[in-house]
Ligand code: C2O
């Protein structure tokens with residue numbers, strides 16, 4: 238599992254050869270030859286953005302904006318992204334929630350070598366599931382995600398979904414001061430608690446924007462939490478909204494209810510029935526307004542609730558024959574904790590093991606080994622006073638029970654494990670590889686709350 242420079246050079250040669258033999262050169266020269274493939278060139282580079290009125294923030298951007306440009310593909314198609322690193326440090330791209338081969342997963346020293354400044358890397362994979370996903374680096378994450386390297390990845394349903402209108406809303410909470418300058422992305426004292434909070438919330442990079450929606454229509458709102466540490470308590474001041482999908486995966490539509498907790502990394506697809514012209518709805522985080530949705534005139538006839546979205550082709554775990562594995566999530570530090578041998582703080586652990594973010598060999602010691610195509614139940618026990626959005630790479634799992642709330646099972650890639658909660662999730666280990674299993678509160682992940690799970 239340890240990467241060498243040579244292996245990567247061989248990897249690049251492989252891509253070139255593919256281009257010559259498989260008609261890939263044509264593929265690069267123009268889309269029309271292969272309309273079912275989605276081709277992007279994506280550049281990560283520093284650029285100033287305006288978060289605080291009249292002030293500049295030295296963000297890091299994908300495609301010149303933060304959050305980054307929206308990438309789109311259609312279910313079943315191939316997505317190809319030539320990624321170019323113009324940042325001053327190494328990086329990678331991880332495709333959050335996408336089930337893909339390990340060598341496209343973007344984890345440094347596990348999937349690939351970091352992409353060095355000035356270098357490029359070709360990501361190429363097929364998207365099996367429709368839904369709202371996102372992308373971000375998996376290297377020095379607090380700083381890289383914190384500076385803005387986060388972006389939506391939308392996979393459209395194979396057949397028209399019944400939604401005529403949609404909007405993507407990327408929620409991010411920034412670590413900036415009143416002059417727009419960045420403040421610390423991760424402070425040890427906070428990393429040992431709920432995670433270092435930001436202070437300025439934006440929707441698509443704008444603080445409390447007003448978004449116009451067509452009156453009388455049903456609009457799909459794809460809401461993505463791409464922030465480092467904050468769990469949003471989403472609610473709408475008015476209007477009727479139903480949940481159609483959670484973390485990309487369809488559910489039987491149900492009312493949004495009073496409040497939905499959207500942890501870091503999580504997504505929700507809502508259908509919103511837009512009221513009559515001139516009415517406003519607030520999208521809020523608890524009592525705080527994130528955006529104003531304004532109803533504007535449209536010539537279209539009134540829309541109705543679309544049918545439920547078709548299920549994604551995720552293997553159904555067989556709970557009868559599944560083997561149960563237990564994972565304890567614990568606080569392991571003392572507030573004056575010394576750093577480990579590599580200089581990293583380790584405040585958190587899974588089954589007694591803390592991931593050391595500076596140790597490139599951690600993935601060589603997986604916390605669990607699953608047999609390929611085996612069925613598993615993971616019992617997740619949170620022994621701490623803080624909640625953890627627990628995320629698994631490579632495979633989608635089904636949430637089946639909790640000792641805290643009633644669970645209507647659903648498929649997801651991230652489960653928000655509450656304080657002292659024990660929950661059970663189930664999956665079929667159908668993707669061979671070494672997969673990261675971590676809390677998506679970035680400074681928890683970087684101070685121990687990560688592990689590797691191997692499927693052999
Ligand atoms: Cu959103 Cu390990 O990732």
Ligand code: CU
Nearest residue numbers: 332333334630
């Ligand atoms: Cu992920």
Ligand code: CU
Nearest residue numbers: 625676678681
């Ligand atoms: Cu956590």
